[in-house]
Amino acid sequence: MVRKTKEEALETRHTILDAAEAVFYRKGMARTTLADIAEAASVTRGAIYWHFANKGEVFEAMMRRAIDPLEAISEVDYSTSERPLEELRERVLGVIERINSDPRYIRVFAIAMHKSEYVDEMVPVVDQCMECCDRHLLRQEQAFAVARARGDLPASVDPHRAALSLSVMIDGLIASWSLQPDVYSLDLAGGLINCFFYGLKHDACH
Amino acid sequence: MVRKTKEEALETRHTILDAAEAVFYRKGMARTTLADIAEAASVTRGAIYWHFANKGEVFEAMMRRAIDPLEAISEVDYSTSERPLEELRERVLGVIERINSDPRYIRVFAIAMHKSEYVDEMVPVVDQCMECCDRHLLRQEQAFAVARARGDLPASVDPHRAALSLSVMIDGLIASWSLQPDVYSLDLAGGLINCFFYGLKHDACH
DNA sequence: TTGTAGAAACATTCATGAATGTATGTAAAG
DNA sequence: CTTTACATACATTCATGAATGTTTCTACAA
Numbered sequence: 359m360v361r362k363t364k365e366e367a368l369e370t371r372h373t374i375l376d377a378a379e380a381v382f383y384r385k386g387m388a389r390t391t392l393a394d395i396a397e398a399a400s401v402t403r404g405a406i407y408w409h410f411a412n413k414g415e416v417f418e419a420m421m422r423r424a425i426d427p428l429e430a431i432s433e434v435d436y437s438t439s440e441r442p443l444e445e446l447r448e449r450v451l452g453v454i455e456r457i458n459s460d461p462r463y464i465r466v467f468a469i470a471m472h473k474s475e476y477v478d479e480m481v482p483v484v485d486q487c488m489e490c491c492d493r494h495l496l497r498q499e500q501a502f503a504v505a506r507a508r509g510d511l512p513a514s515v516d517p518h519r520a521a522l523s524l525s526v527m528i529d530g531l532i533a534s535w536s537l538q539p540d541v542y543s544l545d546l547a548g549g550l551i552n553c554f555f556y557g558l559k560h561d562a563c564h
Numbered sequence: 565m566v567r568k569t570k571e572e573a574l575e576t577r578h579t580i581l582d583a584a585e586a587v588f589y590r591k592g593m594a595r596t597t598l599a600d601i602a603e604a605a606s607v608t609r610g611a612i613y614w615h616f617a618n619k620g621e622v623f624e625a626m627m628r629r630a631i632d633p634l635e636a637i638s639e640v641d642y643s644t645s646e647r648p649l650e651e652l653r654e655r656v657l658g659v660i661e662r663i664n665s666d667p668r669y670i671r672v673f674a675i676a677m678h679k680s681e682y683v684d685e686m687v688p689v690v691d692q693c694m695e696c697c698d699r700h701l702l703r704q705e706q707a708f709a710v711a712r713a714r715g716d717l718p719a720s721v722d723p724h725r726a727a728l729s730l731s732v733m734i735d736g737l738i739a740s741w742s743l744q745p746d747v748y749s750l751d752l753a754g755g756l757i758n759c760f761f762y763g764l765k766h767d768a769c770h
Numbered sequence: 771t772t773g774t775a776g777a778a779a780c781a782t783t784c785a786t787g788a789a790t791g792t793a794t795g796t797a798a799a800g
Numbered sequence: 801c802t803t804t805a806c807a808t809a810c811a812t813t814c815a816t817g818a819a820t821g822t823t824t825c826t827a828c829a830a
Contacts, residue, residue: 477590550729614779
């Protein structure tokens with residue numbers, strides 16, 4: 359009903375994204391209408407259409423807002439690392455712990471993995487969201503390769519397969535975890551990774 | 565345009581489900597309309613409404629047709645098993661191999677896990693589909709417990725956590741696999757499970 | 771054996787509501 | 801006085817489900 363200052367406008371934008379997050383989580387992407395979001399945010403559809411072009415852009419903005427802070431952790435180079443496996447482990451657990459620290463992450467991951475459909479224009483957006491978990495697949499591969507070169511892993515270990523296996527475990531963990539946060543807890547991750555690395559070192563992955 | 569015999573009617577039903585499978589896989593559940601399915605099946609919407617009440621029932625029937633044959637493998641009792649871990653391993657790999665044998669499985673799993681939204685009335689249907697992968701979570705727990713009692717696993721192993729970890733890995737594998745069948749191959753599964761069991765035996769999951 | 775009633779297996783048409791996007795209105799900030 | 805930041809109103813599209821029409825099979829009777 360009233361015009362706002364720029365700061366207030368940015369606040370409404372966040373209000374809209376908060377509402378979208380809640381409604382998406384409850385009803386899923388397809389079944390939530392912009393009217394639902396507007397009602398939850400106590401604004402009109404006009405306000406949403408002012409800030410975003412359509413529902414897809416709302417989703418994208420909601421995701422970006424959540425996962426962009428995670429991106430910073432991704433910058434690594436294992437090539438000169440003294441303990442590549444240790445660093446890899448710490449980094450993966452760091453991301454998971456970070457996700458665990460803010461309930462918002464679990465919600466948006468649940469939306470991206472279970473409450474939206476991986477088709478058409480959603481593919482690149484969801485991809486970016488997932489990549490922030492195992493975007494380092496190449497880097498992981500590097501870590502395993504360096505570890506093998508250093509003699510930390512047996513020569514029979516295939517870095518590519520190892521990285522694939524690791525990201526499978528991470529994706530599975532995040533998927534189960536975001537769906538049932540009370541069943542799957544954070545400490546499963548550490549155990550799984552330890553177990554996997556142990557098996558790798560002893561050449562048990564065949 | 566013509567009336568059919570009972571056999572022909574059942575054939576149209578299968579034709580509709582085939583078409584639904586293809587269109588669901590391409591466009592996702594939400595964006596496919598019954599008109600799409602009808603066109604792909606070369607029938608009219610009226611035909612679909614004759615066989616099914618709505619799109620949800622089409623989905624459910626499509627899923628049932630695919631996963632019901634998998635259910636048979638699920639009946640196990642590890643309590644008297646001599647080699648519970650071996651049997652568990654073989655059973656899990658058996659399911660995965662079965663899935664690998666028919667491209668239909670990969671498609672319906674991709675639909676269930678990535679091309680549909682886990683909300684409302686979809687929850688029980690998708691659950692049933694997922695349970696056929698790790699429906700044995702309780703049975704797995706039993707297998708681990710029996711193995712521990714037999715001394716095949718160290719006493720420090722928690723059967724419940726072990727079963728959770730295993731199903732996380734399986735879910736993650738099926739999820740990645742169904743999304744990119746060319747990237748993730750079947751033989752990753754065996755290695756992962758071996759690696760996990762090895763780590764379990766050597767008490768490395770902490 | 772054949773004729774006929776009824777039901778099964780669809781096709782076609784129609785009415786309705788719901789969601790979208792746009793266009794316009796409006797009040798305050800700059 | 802112009803633009804921002806919305807609110808309101810409107811037109812259009814589209815998917816659904818029901819209602820109805822049509823054709824063929826099946827059962828049963830004569």
